[in-house]
Amino acid sequence: MIKIFIPFIKLSFKEYKPYFIALICNALIMSAQTIFAAYTLSFILSCIESKDIHASFIYVTIIVGIELLLFFLVLLSKNILAKRQAIMEEKIDQMLTRKILEIPFSYLEDPKYLELKKNASFSINNMGAIYSLFTSFTTLFSNLISLIGLLVIILSFDYIIPIILFVGAILTILVVMLSMKSQIKFYKDLLPINYKYGYYLDSVITPTKVKELKFYSLYDLLYTNFSNYGTNVSKRFGKYYTKVSLFYSASVILRYIQLAFVYALVGIKTITEKLPISKFSLLAQAALSFTTTVQSIVESLGNFFRNIEYIKPFMEFMAIHTEIKNGSNKLDKILTIEFKNVTFKYPNTDKIILDNVSFKFHESEKISIVGLNGAGKTTIVKLLCRLYSPNEGTILINDIPIEEYEKDSYIKQISAVFQDYKLFAYSIKDNINPASSVDVEKICADVGISEKIEKLPHQYDSLIGKYYDDSGVELSGGQLQKIAIARGLAKDSSLLILDEPTSALDPLAEAEIYENFNQLSKDKMAIYISHRMSSSIFCDRILVIDGGIVSDFDTHQNLMLKKNSLYYKLFTTQAKNYKL
Structure with a gap:
């Protein structure tokens, strides 16, 4: 527990110090209020016993004034703390987001990482653990201070009462610890069930999934699964609340038994030692506040340990090693790319994707990478983008190892449009490039999407999708792909990569985009990956990957002379299908 809590406090304190200042002030004020409350009635009774009306009036006025002051200070401190708390929670969310962005890309395909990320997010967002x-x-902090003050008051009268109070406290702690273990087990059992609920809910609100549900009449299956989920969860919550109620009842019974013993001792002591009524009141109030404070401490401890368990996935996630090998060389332009004996397999797998691959691209060359599915085409792009590092061999950029370049300057020189591209629920203009210096309209015209955009009510300021605004627009798959390609063209880089981003386009639209893309990239190096062989005609050379090895690397004309080559078979087969 401590190993989790201390690093968490350090991490949080570093992120937002004002919260902890507000927290300490709030705890001190609340402690002062609790301790002073024990004295209040005793002070008033002392004034009555003195029979000095004038002095009594002054004392009572002061006491009431202090009570009011403490009351308003508590309200003020709670208000300030609540505001700081909201900021602190936002900071924690930002920490998680930053960490996700810093994680090496390879983790995104690791099931253990994905599970941990899900648990970390669930614990701070759904369980309110932070x-x-x-x-x-x-x-806990406030009550511990109060407890010390109350203990001093009680010890000034008697030594037996604190012993009874501590025995009761220990028994209460045991009950609460059992309750806490039950709650933690319930939380752990609930995680996988909540993931299923999230999936079912997503299935009925995501348009693409709703379409499949309607077309294939899968609603009954989904409804059955959802109903089973509801029944399962209801049973679990029923058992959980029954256990919690039993534990709570046990702690309340213990408290009343403890108070009965304490009041009996206080009463006996008052009678035998002839204590003034004001002293009796002080001792009784202090004992009552002590038991209440102990109960609060025990409950706080239970909540504290339970929430430590809840944030455990978050802390484990934040502890993931994110250091990426980063060089110091700045890259102004990519002139050459060379793979030298590169071998690669994805983490936690044994299958070799690229096997001793070697080739070299030159300045301003247009390269097409072709091959069957799973040949390793996209893997080459991922290695070039430094999403992964090769297991063996070297990748050279301008004859310098790729890892020796400073990563940010390197990534600035690459513009890649991936087959699984993502657009965001922002305006079309912001999706392409928020920089005002970029001529978004011209780029959209080059990819053949400007006419469609200019017919929209808000044109380039139109939001993509209706995720958070009904004024957003729903575009076709082909139109979205064109916007993704426009985004790639808008980035001022020296290497352009198209990795299967035109699958939703018809062959003529694809050929037009490739031709425009070829013209726009005439002074830059460009790499094309497509199952449609039309892109190869525009390229200077074609790299043919077959089963993770380079089977050919030549011009289109020369490769078409090799009648038995994979390239020839792919090209002629597709040409027949499209009647080219």
């Missing part, structure tokens, strides 16, 4: 942890910590 808020509950800080709240329980604040309460």
Whole structure:
């Protein structure tokens, strides 16, 4: 527990110090209020016993004034703390987001990482663990200070009463610890069920999935699964609340038994030692506040330990090693790319994707990479983009190893449009390039999408999709692909990559885009990957990948002379299908 909590506090304190200042101030003020409350009635009774009306009036006025001051200070501190808490939670969310962005790309295909990321996000967003942890910590800190003050008051009268109070506290702690273990187990059992619920819910609100559900009449299956989920969860919650109620009842019974013993001792002591009524009131109030404070401490401890368990996935996620090998060389332009004996297999797999691959691209060359599915075409692009590192061999950029370049300057020189591209629920203009210096309209005209955009009510300011605004527009797959390609063209880089981004376009539209792309990239190096062989005609050379090895690397004309080559078979087969 401590191994999780201390690093969490350090991490949070580094992120937002004002929250902890507000937390400490709030705890001190609440402690002062609790301790002073124990004295209030005793002070008033002392004034009555003195029979000095004038002095009594002054004392009572001061006491009421202090009570009001503490009351308003508590309200103020809680208000400030609540505001700081909201900021703190936002900071925690930002920490998680930053970490996700810093994680090496290879983790995105690791099931263990994906599971941990899901758990980390669930714990802080769905379970409210961050808020509950800080709240329980604040309460715990405040109550411990109060407990010390109350103990001093009680010890000034008697030594037996504290023993009874501590025995009761230990028994209560045991009950709460059992309750906490039950709650933690419930949370762990609930995680996989909640993931299923999230999937079912996503299935009925995601347009593409709803289409499949309607077309294939899968609603009954989904409804059955959803109903089973609801029944399962209801049973689990029923058992959970029954256990929690039993534990709570046990702690309340213990508290009343403890109070009965304490009040009996206080009463006996008052009678035998003839204590003034004001002293009796002080001792009784202090004992009552002590038991209440102990109960609060025990509950806070339970919440504290439970929430420590909840944030465990978050801390494990934040502890993931994110250091990526980063060089110091700045890259101004990519002139040559060379793979020298590169071998690669994806993490946690044994299958070799690229096997001793070697080739070299030159300045301003247009290269087409072709091959069957799973040959390793996209893997070459991922290695070039430094999403992965080769297991063996070297990748040279301008005759310098790729890892010796400073990563940010390197990535600036690459513009890639992937087959699984993503657009965001922002305006079309912001999706392409938010920089005002880029001529978005011209780029959209080059890819053949400007006419469609200019017919929209908000034109280039139109939001893509209706995720958070009904004024957003729903575009076809082909139109979205054109916007993704426009985004690639808008980036001022020296290497352009198209990795199967035109699958939703018809062959003529694809050929037009490739031709425009070829003209726009005439002074830059460009790499094309497509199952449609029309892109190869525009290229200077074609790299043919077959089963993870380079089977050919030549011009279109020369490769077409090799009647038995994979390239010839692919090209002629597709030409027959399209009647080219």
